[in-house]
Each structure stands twice: as structure tokens, then as C-alpha cells.
Amino acid sequence: MTNLKDYQQEFIDAVKTLETRFPYSSAFAQTVERSSVASSTREDKIIFPDPETGYVLTAFTGSYFIEYSSYSLTFENIKQGVETLMSIPFSKSSETFEIDPGEKLTKDFSQPIIKDPSIIDIKDFLQTARNNREEIDSLSRLIQMSMYRIGYEKRDELFINRNKVLFQSLCRFDSMYYMVLSDGKNSSPIFDGFCKIGGFEHSFFDKSRAKVVVEDGIKVLGAPRLKPGVYDCIFSQEMAGMFAHEAFGHGMETDMFLKKRAKGEQYLGKQVASKLVNMWDNPTLGEEDPEACASFFFDNEGKLASTTHIIKDGILISGMTDLYSASKLKIPRTPNGRRESYSHKPYARMTNTYFEKGNTSFEEMLSKVNYGYYVDYATNGMEDPKGWGIQLESLYAAEIKNGRLTGNIFSPVIVTGYVPDLLMSITAVSDQFKISSMGYCGKGHKEWVKVTDGGPHLLLKARLA
């Protein structure tokens, strides 16, 4: 990997030069090393994805940002970037505001790795993927094709402004499997896996979990759809995580406040959820849970990681900010200024977003349902911060009658509704907490960043179809 520190002084000088013309400037550089090794039923694949080494120089005109970003991380090219920004015309606006460069700090950070994946033989990656995939293939004759993929991402990031020189070294390890089951009349996919902070030490395969996934896949194959209606539901921890992310995750990203696209701005300090609900965004969670792999030490705009309490006992209390929206709205900065990469603009983005656990056992929760569904295997969701609508899709709804699972399965399932109605309907929050770590999140339909979400099981009322 390119050593970003070789360019540190060049970026410090670049920021100094840019601030002779602009009131604020910063530099962000990154280098990423990745590998992806997949074994599927009939073929194997090894790829080394885009290393995404590059940098971006940011200059603030007094009212907006100008950025120059390049894939070419060389002294010469950084100078060219500075020259481009120094010569680029910009219009002066009457609406100016200030950017706070933050407290003085020079610090290096790194995530713990026990087995550095970059020095593990690629042969071991492939053998692990093959072995695990063969174990999965052996679980059912209905599995027509399975794929086991393992990989890693080592990412170094350097942020510099007039007060800060911050460097972080992050590493995460991916392990996921996907399979398609078919009986000739119907075909259906199912998947599971994780992403954890660290390295090859996470290559362990949980076969007992895979057995459950395959059994669920068989139940889903050819399963009917349920009759649309409003039902008592128990959301799995995974569904609860997606719900947190879509419900008051996107809607509390404060660039949406600036654009008047989030109703949440008008509800700060007001009750939006049952008193049982506490919701957080927390890029430091990785210190206690390696599966909280959207963790970091500082965001892409130099803000040190800290927790943000979004909903406290049902009351909406805080948004998540990027530098531009926090500065313009004059609200506190939170560590949520994130870019897809150096070549993308920063936005206010989530990190590890979750509902806090409660004190009801899952069994007690189940016993409270006369008729309803246990909803699991979240596939995708979509936010609507303006209208507070929501869409959550999942593969699996298990029927509950008189407090017991009947064994009847319906697939797929869509949850829709008005977000506050759903959140206010929560009557129990389980005492088991889990982070789901396989997700990425887009802003609209682009700008993909790694996120996780999670929570406990939730008992609520929702419209299912």
C-alpha cells in the first residue's frame, strides 16, 4: 500500500497555500487494499478490486466548497491540484458563514488486527472459501448453486487542516454466503454472513448457523405471500436494525434539514416513538463489538468519533451532521461527514445505527401475540424523510398464533407505513442485541458507504403485504 505519511508535509503545505486565498481548506487522502475470494458450486474467482488510492483538496469560499480530487497521488499532482483551486474563479455570496477547524490535534489511530489478512497466503483464503462452500452444498439437495466469499479491506486515511493532522488505519474482514435453492418449479435465494473489524482471525465458519439458514431457505422456496393487512409483528434484530436505519437514520442526516427534505427538523424535542425507544448512531461501537465495522476514529472531515443519541425515551433529540450542514445551520458537529471515497463529495451519513436493547425476553414477546408474524431476513429498505413513509423488505414472515410459531412461512414480505405510527406502536423491546454488518448505504441511489445497523427484537403493529 502507498504510505500516505510520505505525502503528509505536501498536504500541510497545500492547505497553507490554499488558505492564502480561501478562509478554510483541508486535505483528505486515502489508500485502500482489498481482495475478494469466492468459491461457488461450479467455479472459483479471485479478484483484487479497485485500490481507490487518491486524494481530495477542499477549499471553502466563504459560502461553498470547491474540491479537486485525483487518483494520482504524487507530489506533482498535488501541486497541480493546488494550482487548479488557486486559479478557479468563484462567486462571492452575500450569505457567508464560518468553518470551525476544530481543536489542535496530531494523532495516529489504528484498529486491532490479530491476523493481518494482507500477509495471509491467498491460497488459504481460497481453501477456506472452498471448504465452507462445500459444507453448505452438503446441507441440502435443493441447493443448486452456492457461493462463499471472503475478503478484506485495509484502509488508511489521512486528514489535514490548519489544526489537525490525523491518520487512521482501518481493517475489516468480510465473510458471506449466498445460495439459490430450486425445486424445478420455483427458485429462491437466501444468504447470511458478517463483516468484522480485524483480519483473518474471523475466518471461522459457523456451520450450525448455516444449517438454520438453509432450513429457512427451504421454507421460503415456493412459500405463498401473506394476505395484505395490519398485523402484530415481531421484528428480528436484523429487521429492527434496518428499521432504525430507514426510519430516523436518513431523516436525521442534517444535510436533509438544509434541503428542507426532512420532517424530523420540526420534531426535535418532540415525541416520535414509544417511550421504550432509544436510538443511537455510534462510530465508536467497534471498540466493544467487532461486527460494528462502520466504526472509525475520525470522519472524512476530521471530526473525532463519538456517540450521537438520536431518540431518547421516544423523544427526537439530535441529528447527524456533516461539516457543511453543521456550519450553515450552526448546530453541533457530529462525526458523520463521510465520503464514498476521495472522489466523492462528503454528506451527512450514518455509521453504526441501532435501537438500544430493552428488558423483555423474546419468549415473553412471542406470548403477547394472538395473531401476527415474526419477520426476518431483511433484504432492503428505503427511507422517506419528508413524508415519513417507509419501505422494508424481507424474505421471511413466520405466522404466530396464540403466542406460538405455527410453522407457516410466507415470502417475501414488505412492511410499509407511517414512521411515527410504527415507532409509537412498539410495546416491547427485547433484551438481546445484535448488529447486522453486511450492509452498505446509499444516499438516494448513489454514494455507497459501509454502515451497520442493529438492535433488539421489537414488538409492534405494522402493515404487511
Added chain:
Amino acid sequence: MENNINETQKIIEKILSDKDLYFWSVKTIEENRAENYFIFGQTESKRQINIVKYKISIFILNKLNELQTIGDSSGILPENCTEEQIQNMIDKLIVSARLVNNPFYEIKNEKFHYNKFNNCDSSIYENPYIVCDELSNKISSLAKSINNAKLSTTELFTSRISEHYSNSSSNRYSFDKTKIMLEGVFLAGPDDSSESYFLDQATFLDELDLEQTLKKHAKYANDSINAATLPTGKYKVIFSEEALEEFFNFYLTHASALAVYNKFSLLKLGEPIIFKNPKTPLTIKSDPFIPGGASSRVADDYGIPLKPFSIIENNKMVQYISDLQYSQYLNLPYTGPLTNYVINPGTRSIEEIVKEENIVLLLRFSAFSPKEITGDFSSEIRLGYITKNGKQIPIKGGSVSGNIRNLIDTLELSSNIVKKGSYIGPDAIVLDNVDISGV
């Protein structure tokens, strides 16, 4: 076609040529992109992005239990890579490819002639930065002329992309393309309570009708203010706009030789995919040479020139989408990968179809993405209309769901053709007996 390869690509080619490889290819991808971001007409950010990268793919012949196998691996190098880094990457790819023992398929050492085809707007290609500023000014001026809605945000990208390809069979081609991406949101109503999000993508400037796009979404934002949720029931539904691009995902996935090889395809060659007679027979073709098509391209990853081909003709599965690898595994004719998919139109226009009493026209969704493997679809409705007494009444909320396999017998397609990314087909897809879960 001309091939203006740079020095780094030449070094990569030289190193690859000196190795004992069955086949290799290298593609240089250069992108220059301008991005302008606005919030309520004020600039939030302006960006210039310059990217050059090199994609290398290698193939090696291996043996497993005396059987000939093939191993491949691919990787990407950055612009400023040194000769040593190139050497290291290629060595890493070779080590990796030696570990892979996939069933053998032949990559012929054949010299090809390539069609002259670029998917490129000359103004954007010349200077994407100036075009981005000019378009931004035009959008700003048009938005000011709209009185009943506010343009909350726009993000405008203009890019020029050049690809230079070469391989071990001495094939070379260059391919230029341009891209425009406009994302925006209109707000309307008391306290700006209603919004309409839009995403327009184009290759050529003259494909963009900014005035029409902005006016349409200002109208949608207004129509959404008092839109009601439909009662739960079964409806005849016209899917349009945001629903089009991914609507036939199930058929395209199951028509791939990869799905056949992996034994989960539910489509059989020569057999009908629809068993009753729908109003419009379904015909889907792949065409790599559509001007402005998001998936237009000259050749596949092996450098084999692409051609148009049929997949489904008059409801019958006529050809699997077979790339070089799977065509040989299954002894099927080579078609190349799916590029732009072209769907034949029906006879009635959307304007005629929408006149039917109680028909529901759905335009905007939270996310409409039918499942590729199962054919299931479900989405929250963001905006649509129901026809009552000859008038179109706005609707929103609730969800639409179903399975395309169960509903395809009721298919009708409209007569007007639109382009949405890689979809070139009718602007309306009509299905009957579709579930809407509402109030």
C-alpha cells in the same frame, strides 16, 4: 479504431507479454468529471475529478486430476503506479490464477475488426466542466420560472470516459462515452410538505429535456400534496417511469446461461414463457449499439466484438444470454453478455390506456426492484393516479406487490418507446389483478 494508449498501458502490455499466460487483457479507463451541487439555487459544492486506472485480467491453463482447467484473476492499478508495482500486481494475479481450477473453455487467438462506434456527446467530451456550469445555469433559470414548487436540491454530473483495450491476441480498440446525471428534488405545498425526487441520466445533451423534466416534477410535487391512499384490493396497474428499468429482471436473470449452468433457471429454450395470450407478446433483444444506451459497448471482456441478439421472441424463449465461458460449458451459441435490452412496443399509447375507468398508473416508488431469482415485486407507492370518471386522481401510500410470473399472462405494453438506462422499451407496462395494500 484508433487506440491512443499511454505509456503505463504499454509497460503493462510488455510485462504481460513476457509471461507464460494463456490469455490477458488490459483496459485503461480515464474519467474526467465535473460535479455541481446546489441547495435552493445556492452553490453547496463544485468538484473536479480526474481518474485513470488500469484493469488487468489474466488467464492461465492449469491441470487438476489430469484434466485441463482454466484459472483467472483480475485486478486494478492506479494511475501513478510504478513498474515495480505493475510487476507485483501481475505476479499476484498469476499466483492467484494458478490456484483456480475452473472447467476449461477456449479463448481463441483471433484477430477482430471492431465497429466504429462511440457513445459520446462532442460538447461534453471537449469540456465536461464548462457544460456542467452551462447546464447548472439553465436549470437555475428554468427553476425560477416555476411558481408553484421550489427546487430544493440539484446534483449535476457531466463526465467523459475513454477506454483503451488491448489483449494477448493483438486486438485493440478505444471507446469513448459521455454521461450526464441530474438528480433533484422539488418541494411544494404548505410548509413545503410534499416532494418529488427525480433522477435523469443521459449520454447526449439533446436527450435532456430540462424544461419538461422540471415542470413534470413540479407537478408531481403538487399532485402529491392531497394524494390519497387506495383501498386494499386488486387493480389493473400501469407501471411507468421509475418501474421500467428493472421490471423484467426475472426474465433477464433466468435467460442467462449462468443461471442455466447453475441449475436455477426456470426458462426452457424453445418453450413459451407466457401460456395464455397477453394483449402484447413479449419480445426482448440485446443491442450493444444503441446511441445513448447506458450499456452500449464495442466488445466483451475477451475483446470479442458484440452484436445484437434476440432473447425472447413473441413470448418464446429463443436464446440464452451466453458469454464465452458459459456458451462453451453448455454447448450453446455465443451471444456475448447482455447490454442494452430492447423490448418491442404494443399498439395503444399510454394516453389511451390510462383512459380506462379504475386503472391505476404508478410512476414513483420508494424503490421498485423486482427480485431477480423469484420474480416477486413489492414497493411503497410514492405517486400514482387512478382514473375515475375520466379524470386522473393522485394517489400515494400503501404498497403494490405481486409476482411477475403469475401476472405476465395479463401483459400489455404501450406503443411509445423510452430509454431508461439500459432499458429501451415501452413507456407503460400494464398488468391486471395486481395487489395494492392500502387503507
